Amino acid sequence: MFETLLLEADARGVATLTLNRPEKRNAMSGQMIGELHQAADRLSADDTVRAVVLQGAQGSFCAGGDLNWMKAQINADGATRAREAGKLAAMLGALNTLPKPLIARIEGAAFGGGVGLASVCDVALCAPDAKFGLTETKLGLLPATIGPYVIARMGEGHARRVFMSSRPFGAEEARSLGLIATISQDLDAAVDAEIKPYLSCAPGAVAEAKALALKLGGAPGPADVKLSIDALVARWDNDEAAEGVDAFLSKRKPNWAETS
Numbered sequence: 001m002f003e004t005l006l007l008e009a010d011a012r013g014v015a016t017l018t019l020n021r022p023e024k025r026n027a028m029s030g031q032m033i034g035e036l037h038q039a040a041d042r043l044s045a046d047d048t049v050r051a052v053v054l055q056g057a058q059g060s061f062c063a064g065g066d067l068n069w070m071k072a073q074i075n076a077d078g079a080t081r082a083r084e085a086g087k088l089a090a091m092l093g094a095l096n097t098l099p100k101p102l103i104a105r106i107e108g109a110a111f112g113g114g115v116g117l118a119s120v121c122d123v124a125l126c127a128p129d130a131k132f133g134l135t136e137t138k139l140g141l142l143p144a145t146i147g148p149y150v151i152a153r154m155g156e157g158h159a160r161r162v163f164m165s166s167r168p169f170g171a172e173e174a175r176s177l178g179l180i181a182t183i184s185q186d187l188d189a190a191v192d193a194e195i196k197p198y199l200s201c202a203p204g205a206v207a208e209a210k211a212l213a214l215k216l217g218g219a220p221g222p223a224d225v226k227l228s229i230d231a232l233v234a235r236w237d238n239d240e241a242a243e244g245v246d247a248f249l250s251k252r253k254p255n256w257a258e259t260s
Contacts, residue, residue: 004032006057007039013050014195015043015100018057025063026056028113030084032066033091040094050203051195052098054121055105056114064112064135071245073236081236085229088113089145093225096120096149097214099207101198105191106180111135111168116146118179119153122210125182125190132174138166140244140254144232148220154178 001007006018017039019026028036043049056062073081095102095117104117104124111133118124118132134143134150143150143163151159158177162169174180184190198206220228235241240256247254 002035002039004029005035005039007042009049012195012199013048014053015046015049015051016053016055017043018055019062020057021066022056022058022060024066025060025109026114027063027066028088029066029069030072030087033088037087037091037094040091040098044094044099047203049100051101051103051198053103053105053191053195054095054117056107060108061104061106061110061130062114062117063109064114067139067245067248070139070141070236070241071249074242074245076236078233078237081233082229085145085232085236088232089225089229092116092120092145092149093220096219097211099210100203101195101206101210103191103194105187106130107187112143113146115179116143116149119146119149123181123194124179125184125187125194126171126174126180127187128171128183128185130171130174130180130183131168132162132170132179133166133168134162134164135166135168137164138244139248140235140238140240140242140256142231142235144235145225145228147228147231148224152217152220 004021006020009015021027021032043052073084102121104121106118106124106126107130109131110118112135115132115134136143154177171180171183175183182190244254
């Protein structure tokens with residue numbers, strides 16, 4: 001079915017979608033991006049699914065974008081870059097508008113695109129020792145395609161505390177920023193408590209209520225998505241991106257970093 005994901009559902013109609021590249025801390029490759037979009041479409045069309053839990057395999061949520069995938073985009077032509085950025089944006093949009101409650105269960109690292117995935121969920125829960133960060137600028141990149149969803153979740157003022165600095169932050173700060181709703185030592189119990197009310201609700205009404213909330217809340221529209229795609233494509237063409245990604249893969253500091 002999928003090579004980078006696991007998808008299963010229980011008798012209640014609760015589906016669990018697991019990012020399954022643990023050797024890469026579940027970083028998103030081009031293949032995973034495509035499979036996440038396919039999974040979103042499948043879950044949207046499945047009337048037996050009442051709620052969806054998004055998690056990462058083996059104790060890590062998502063380390064962001066796969067750096068080898070990023071390097072491939074830096075070395076690609078403009079049309080390829082635009083196509084790949086569009087696939088990433090379309091996947092995020094499909095998860096954001098999924099007509100089911102989408103609940104993030106976060107352990108370990110949620111960096112870069114992992115914060116973006118948490119932001120497109122209706123609610124995100126995490127373990128006390130979870131770590132977060134919008135780490136793109138440290139690599140000469142931008143939190144571009146995830147940006148509309150991160151800003152929608154945190155609000156501009158909160159987002160600006162962490163959007164540009166690449167600094168890591170913990171669970172308590174993630175909650176203060178509005179990214180995380182609940183911090184729990186027992187994530188399974190906390191997720192079940194979040195799911196339980198939905199199982200008494202009319203599924204169609206839940207879907208329509210979510211769509212209404214997105215519309216009333218000013219969900220990112222086509223212009224916002226295009227702006228984010230264009231920004232990412234342009235940044236992939238910047239020398240800083242090539243230097244930052246190469247430095248990371250070579251395990252050295254980029255030329256703009258402090259040497260002391």
